[in-house]
Amino acid sequence: MRKQARQFKKVGTFLVVCLLLASLGGCGNQDDIYPPNAVYRVTVANLTFNQYFPTVAVIMHTGGYQAWEVGQPASEEIERLAEGGQVVPGANSGAGKWLLTEAVKNPAVVLTRLTLDPYSGLATGILGGGRAQVDLSVPPGGDYRLTVATSLTFTNDGFTGVTDLAIAQLQPGESLSQYVNAYDAGTEANTETEMTVPGFVAFAADANGSLVTDAQGNYIQSKGFGYDPVRDDVNDLITIHAGVVTADQPLGDEPDPVALPEAYAAYLAKKQIKDQSALNETHRFLQPVAKLIVERIS
Structure with a gap:
């Protein structure tokens, strides 16, 4: 009995010491595990x-x-x-x-x-x-x-x-x-039109101004269409963006089509985008x- 009592006393002492150390961060705790x-x-x-x-x-x-x-x-x-x-x-x-x-x-x-x-x-x-x-x-x-x-x-x-x-x-x-x-x-x-730029998204409405839905209950878009599975960019590669062409953007002088045919072609392409662009300088x-x-x- 005395031996057993001494064992309990040792265990109790250890628990007290461990609790004291744990409060000071000394004993292992759940954060260690x-x-x-x-x-x-x-x-x-x-x-x-x-x-x-x-x-x-x-x-x-x-x-x-x-x-x-x-x-x-x-x-x-x-x-x-x-x-x-x-x-x-x-x-x-x-x-x-x-x-x-x-x-x-x-x-x-x-x-x-x-x-x-x-x-x-x-x-x-x-x-x-x-x-x-x-x-x-x-x-x-x-x-x-x-x-x-x-x-x-x-x-x-x-x-x-x-x-x-x-x-x-x-x-x-x-x-x-x-x-x-x-x-x-x-x-x-990069056509920059209000039909193809998602920032201009709008939905069809009836004569009373209520939005129109299709058979599945989805609102019908009228412009600002986003994803189209058809890829119509000639590059089909990810590149650093060259920026947008706005309706307000000056084109500069028109290059000579004979002396600078490539520059002239680029000028015409940019002019076409500018003429149809729905974007402004902002x-x-x-x-x-x-x-x-x-x-x-x-």
């Missing part, structure tokens, strides 16, 4: 004057996923995003499979999110001069990379973002920032068009 998640805050700022960014797709992944590559044809997901601003089913102009819903099929993708309004917490697009953000919580220690993408709605098939950006090197309290260019998806001719943009900030919160 299950370390807290790494939290990254992704902020996207729109640097343009009047190019609206629809809801921004944010994809956290490891190696093995790349959404696009300059000089290569765009995937259908990028084509849909660039032409119509579509990143999730039901958002921004219709339903279907786009960037996020296709991304999650890739085993390298860890999670997908949309940027949120920092005040309301709701998924939001970004007006010129504005910004939006989202926090991503993932298990620590992964070789994490980031893909961020959105479209420029007052273009035919312009988009912006980064893909396969390494962020695993960031320690808590550290951040990185990157200025981001606009890209041309190369999937739709829609023009210079590179870069966005700023991306990634902060490691914890």
Whole structure:
């Protein structure tokens, strides 16, 4: 009995000491077994004057996923995003499979999110001069990379973002920032008309002003059509965007068609776009068009 009592006393003493040490961080605790998640805050700022960014797709992944590559044809997901601003089913102009819903099929993708309004917490697009953000919580220690993408709605098939950006090197309290260019998806001719630029989206109405729907209950668009599966751009390759042609834009002097036939042909092509362009000077943009900030919160 005395021996057993001494054993209980030793166990009790150990528990008391361990509890005291635990309060000071000395004993092993659950955080040692299950370390807290790494939290990254992704902020996207729109640097343009009047190019609206629809809801921004944010994809956290490891190696093995790349959404696009300059000089290569765009995937259908990028084509849909660039032409119509579509990143999730039901958002921004219709339903279907786009960037996020296709991304999650890739085993390298860890999670997908949309940027949120920092005040309301709701998924939001970004007006010129504005910004939006989202926090991503993932298990620590992964070789994490980031893909961020959105479209420029007052273009035919312009988009912006980064893909396969390494962020695993960031320690808590550290951040990185990157200025981001606009890209041309190369999937739709840059006609700049109100019929083909999604920023001018409008819907058909009856004589009473009520919106008209089709047999499936979908509103019928009258202009600002987005995604078209037919690719009519002669390049069909992703390139750095050359900018838009507006109705207000001066053309400069007309080149001599005999002495400078190539320059004259380019002049005529630009004049044709200018004559039909629905864009004005507020829609023009210079590179870069966005700023991306990634902060490691914890």
